[in-house]
Amino acid sequence: GALVYQYPRRTICKSGTSMRMECQAVGFQATSVAWYRQSPQKTFELIALSTVNSAIKYEQNFTQEKFPISHPNLSFSSMTVLNAYLEDRGLYLCGARDGHEQYFGPGTRLTVL
Amino acid sequence: GQQVQQSPASLVLQEGENAELQCNFSTSLNSMQWFYQRPEGSLVSLFYNPSGTKQSGRLTSTTVIKERRSSLHISSSQITDSGTYLCAMERYYAQGLTFGLGTRVSVFP
Numbered sequence: 001g002a003l004v005y006q007y008p009r010r011t012i013c014k015s016g017t018s019m020r021m022e023c024q025a026v027g028f029q030a031t032s033v034a035w036y037r038q039s040p041q042k043t044f045e046l047i048a049l050s051t052v053n054s055a056i057k058y059e060q061n062f063t064q065e066k067f068p069i070s071h072p073n074l075s076f077s078s079m080t081v082l083n084a085y086l087e088d089r090g091l092y093l094c095g096a097r098d099g100h101e102q103y104f105g106p107g108t109r110l111t112v113l
Numbered sequence: 114g115q116q117v118q119q120s121p122a123s124l125v126l127q128e129g130e131n132a133e134l135q136c137n138f139s140t141s142l143n144s145m146q147w148f149y150q151r152p153e154g155s156l157v158s159l160f161y162n163p164s165g166t167k168q169s170g171r172l173t174s175t176t177v178i179k180e181r182r183s184s185l186h187i188s189s190s191q192i193t194d195s196g197t198y199l200c201a202m203e204r205y206y207a208q209g210l211t212f213g214l215g216t217r218v219s220v221f222p
Contacts, residue, residue, distance in 0.1 A: 034209045038154065043199065044212040051207070059209075091154040095210070100144065100163075102210065106155040 002028045006105035020080045021108040023094035029074040030096035039090040119213035136200035138181040150197040
């Protein structure tokens with residue numbers, strides 16, 4: 001079956017530091033990977049969409065300078081939160097797709113102190 | 114404004130009751146999905162349903178894409194159905210999902 005793993009599951013970082021999170025697709029080829037964030041008391045927001053052989057597309061309010069993404073092959077993607085501050089806390093999900101449906105990982109929960 | 118509107122925001126059920134959750138979209142869409150969000154935050158995909166009716170156990174999803182709406186029917190609710198149900202749309206193929214705010218369902222004995 002199609003599975004998506006994320007690492008780490010939980011992380012704490014000091015305000016102003018950076019934190020890298022990873023997403024691994026198993027059992028299928030992730031031709032596109034989308035990163036989402038759910039801030040406290042909010043719903044999920046799309047941060048960026050990375051498609052193999054295409055430029056990474058960032059949504060409004062999210063930039064490459066703040067959330068650089070790497071998608072080197074069809075099974076792996078990583079995203080870094082640079083200079084994390086309180087407003088960056090939340091649950092970060094990656095959704096990988098091969099075909100129509102998107103499969104989600106369990107998320108990385110980021111706490112910023 | 115919110116592109117994906119879910120109703121009701123919350124729902125309280127007695128075990129055994131049926132429930133209908135609604136999702137309305139303010140724009141045209143390519144497809145939609147229903148998710149259950151576990152307490153720790155992870156998502157369980159319930160239905161990928163771009164159109165028509167799909168059933169899985171006690172859950173039924175019906176999407177009428179021309180009318181920009183979808184519903185999730187829970188029959189004979191159980192305590193384990195408690196949690197948050199999210200619908201999400203994909204406006205264009207493979208361009209990412211836009212989520213609704215969710216319906217929080219509480220089922221009591």
